Amino acid sequence: MKWTVVTSLLWLSSTNAFSSLVVGASRSTPMKHFSASTASTEPTTTTTTTNPFLLQEDLPQFEQLEPEFLTPAVETLLVAMEEQFTALEERLSSDTAITYNQVLPEIERIQFPLGFVWGVAGHLNSVKNGETLRQAYEQNQPKIVQSMSRFSQSKSVYDALQSLTSTTRPQQRAIDNSLRAMQLGGVGLQGADKERFNEIQMKLAQLSTTFSNNVLDETKQYALTVEDVAKVEGVPESAKALWAGAHAAFTNTKVDPAQGPWRITLDMPSYVAVMSHMKDRVIRETIYRAYLTRASECSSDAAKNNIPIIYETLKLKAEMAKLLGFANYAELSLASKMAPSVEAVTELTDLVAERALPAAERELEEITALARAQGGEEYRVEQLEKLQPWDVTYWSERLKESKFELTEEETRPYFALPEVLDGMFALVSRIFNIEVKAANGEAQVWHPDVSFFKVYDKATNQHIASFFLDPYSRPEDKQGGAWMDVCIGKSEAVNRHVPVAYLTCNGSPPVGSQPSLMTFREVETLFHEFGHGLQHMLTTVTVGDVSGINGVEWDAVELPSQFMENWCYDRATIYGFAKHWETGEPMPEEMFQKLKQQRVYGAGMMSCRQLAFGQVDLELHSSFDAEAGEKGQGESIFDVQRRVAAKYTPYLLPLPEDRFLCSFSHIFAGGYAAGYYSYKWAEVMSADAFSAFEEVGLDNEEAVRQVGMKFRETVLSLGGGENPMEVFKQFRGREPSPDALLRHNGFA
Incomplete structure (x- = not known):
């Protein structure tokens, strides 16, 4: 099968993924929910000057934020927003000649204060979770959802948007995105259908919060x-x-x-x-x-079982899709993404699997052979037909160590977080002409682990962005995983010109007198999230709806993040930070070469795992009958998981009691429902983008700098202000090719 088929499938659609501010703020991770300390949730009378949530001229006042301030802040802002929006609707209904500035910028100004509060609240839920503030969030969530429905279903706003044209591409993208977002937000529904749609929206928000809380609670207990x-x-x-x-x-x-x-x-x-x-x-x-x-029927607390939540979520999403005229929720989801159809995604998945699956099977055969040779009697063929899931990672590490004569523990001393940060900042300095400076003490933080940084354009010495970094795992109150989120977006409408990002990881914390000594995978994760942050921070678009990551199609948003991971294998980058934390000696040349050789180790199994997750997600949101599955009259969600695994990971099937779906927060408590495939979709673009640097020679400093500036001026600068296919073609001069992805994964 020719790989040119992939290219033809990848780029048929030009629709958008992120909603405009008409229906709520856009971000690379889902809007999170608020909880922090154990103070009372009873409403407290506060004024604009005393409620820290309402102090919005600068950065969030994290050290003052307490749960009792959330409800009065939300209620105050909801009243003001309702009054302002009603007045806007009246003006739009009476004016005969409506301009762009009378609609979207005005809506952005109306929504910004509440969006600021809810964004900060959501961030704290992820990084400083606590039971009492969960209650505060849940008390206010229905009000927020109802308010956003009011915006997305406003007929006067929709009619006004339809009458608009713009002379700039970002403004037109914002108009088009907003119209589509309103269509998907139920603006065309009437009567009982509209009422039911709004009920579903409210319930899905509640279910998402509960799902996430259950996973966090089960993890930390x-x-x-x-x-x-x-x-x-x-x-x-x-x-x-x-x-x-x-x-x-x-x-x-x-x-x-x-x-x-x-x-x-x-x-x-x-x-x-x-x-x-x-x-x-x-x-x-x-x-x-x-x-x-975790969070399954195996939980000691039945209230923490996410299985009923999954079924209800799937049923509600299917019903929502049908109300909007779609056959299933996957079709609804893809209406705002690059991928044109479920079939196109499946075909891409199968084309990659055709190369990855044979590699994965060979990898497991090697791992199994080593286990039987070195593992003792319990791993002998007559005792063990195949490795169990809890064996594979262990013996994979042993095989990697034997192949490359290098252990993870040997590399850790060369990856101290402070030095890794210095090296990462040196990289973006030389390829993007920016300077990152520590600015601790210039912003309030939510935990002593958190650092604050400012980003400067070296050509002008202008402060152009800032970011918070929360690097370590805190299982007692911090959600797992790693993500980038928006603190403040760039927007002319609300007079915000310096975007601010949250970068959150769950890496290895310092131990005793040692700094955080990172695994190489943790280094890659840090680079990944910083890539997301760069697209948010280096935007030159001033239309808030499409500035930075806002308005970027979901299956393109991973491009800059996965692109940045490639630099972890670049000599100049690695030797910018790989120094022994005690002696200061650089990483030995032999060790670096082995790290590079390890790049494709296990790529087959990793790719197949990702493909399986993406297909399970798509099937659950397209062809799966959740009503029948819940009643035991058809496939269950776990039957679907096992059936998909039999196709994409037949060498290692899930256990009958596997309940991974109960903690699959990406699709049940995040923005990846019918969109998990996006990682692989965007990886085609990210690998091809990095190959532009490889083609000029990674050791050719001047050429690398020129290509880096072109990447900054296109992918990182234009963000959601232009269709991602057009952005890529501006950078690369052509449409993406999968060749680099195959080569980087060792499948070429």
């Missing part, structure tokens, strides 16, 4: 204490120190990392350490099963 030193034989010192620190914090005692006890939790650094390095199979299996059954 689990722990396994290990006291036997023999059980941690072979575990790296960094992992033992992490677990010992967790036990010390939990018991308020002093713990020797070498002697224990060790407290293993389900947050990502702890979980990955077990799967990668714990020799004891029983412990690996225990932790694996605990992780894969």
Whole structure:
């Protein structure tokens, strides 16, 4: 099958993914929900000058934000917004000659104060979660949803938008995006259909919040204490120190990392350490099963079971789609993305799988052979037909170590977070001509771990952006994963000219006197999120609806983030930060070469895993009958998961009791419903974009700088102000090709 088919499929559609401000702020991750401390949620009488949520001239006043301030802030702003919007509707209905400036900029100004409050609240929910402020959020969420429905279903606004034309591309994109967002927001519905649509919107928001809270609660409530030193034989010192620190914090005692006890939790650094390095199979299996059954019927608290939430979510989304005239929710989702159809996504998935699946099967065969050769009697063929899921990562690490004679623990000392940041900032300085400066103390933060930075254009020495960095895992109150989110967007309408981003990771925290010593994957993750941040921060578009990541099609938004990961294998970049944290010695040349060789290690299995997730997502939101599945009259959600796995990961099927879907927050508590495929879709563009640098020679400093500035002036600058296909063609001079993706993954 010719790969040119992929190109023809990838670029048929030019629709947009992110809603305009007519229906709420756009962001690279879903709007999050507010909770922080344990103060009372009872409304408190406050004024504009005393309520910190209402102090919006500068950055959020994180040190003053308390839960009792949320409700009065929301209620105050809702009243003002309703009055202003009613007046706007009256003007639009009476005016005969309406201009662009009378509509979208005015709506943006009306919405900004409440959007500011709700955005800050959502961020705190993710990074400083607490039960009491959850209640404050849930009290206000229905009011917010109802208010946004009022905007998206305004006939006078819709009619006004239809009459508009603009002389600038960003303004026209904002108009087109807003019209489509209003259509998908129910502006065309009447009577009972409109009422039901709004009920669904409200319920889906509640379900998303509950799903996310359940996953967080189930993650942080689990722990396994290990006291036997023999059980941690072979575990790296960094992992033992992490677990010992967790036990010390939990018991308020002093713990020797070498002697224990060790407290293993389900947050990502702890979980990955077990799967990668714990020799004891029983412990690996225990932790694996605990992780894969979070927020399911296996929970000790029935209220934390996400299975009913998944079914209800799927049923409501299917009903919503039909009210809007779509056959299923996947069609509704794709109406605002680059991909033209479910069939097109599936065909791309199958084309990649054709190359990835044979590689994945070979990889697992090698891993299994090593386990049987070195694992002892329990791994012999007669005892074990195949490796279990909790075996694969462990033996994959052993195989990688044997192939490349390099362990993760050997590289950690060369990836201290402060030096990695310096190196990452040096990279963007040389290719994008910007300077990042630490500015701690110039902004209030929500936790002592958080740092604040300012970004300057080196050509003008102008302060053009800022960002917060929250780098470490905090399982007690911080959601897992990594993300970039919008703090403040660039917008002429609301007089905000310096965009501000949140960059959040869940990396390895410092231990004792050691700084955070990162795994190489954590380094890649940091670069990934910084890529998202750069598209937000380096935008030159001043139309708020399409500035930065706003208005970027969802299946294109991962382009700059995945693009940045490629620089982790670039010599000049790596040697800008890979220095031993104690001695200052640079990483040995042999170690760097081995890191580069490891790049395609396991690429087959990783690609197949991503393809399977994307197809499960699509099937659940397109052909799956949730009503029948819930009643046991058809496939269950887990039947779909297993059937898709049989096609894309037949070498390693889920356990019958696997409940991964119950913690699949991307699609059930985030913005990736019928859109998880976007990672692979955008990877075609990101790999091709990086190949432009490879073609001029990564060691050709001047040529790399020129290509970097072109990337900044197109992909990072134009953001959602132009169709992503046109943006890519401006950078590359042609449409994307999958060749670089295949080469980078070792499938060429």
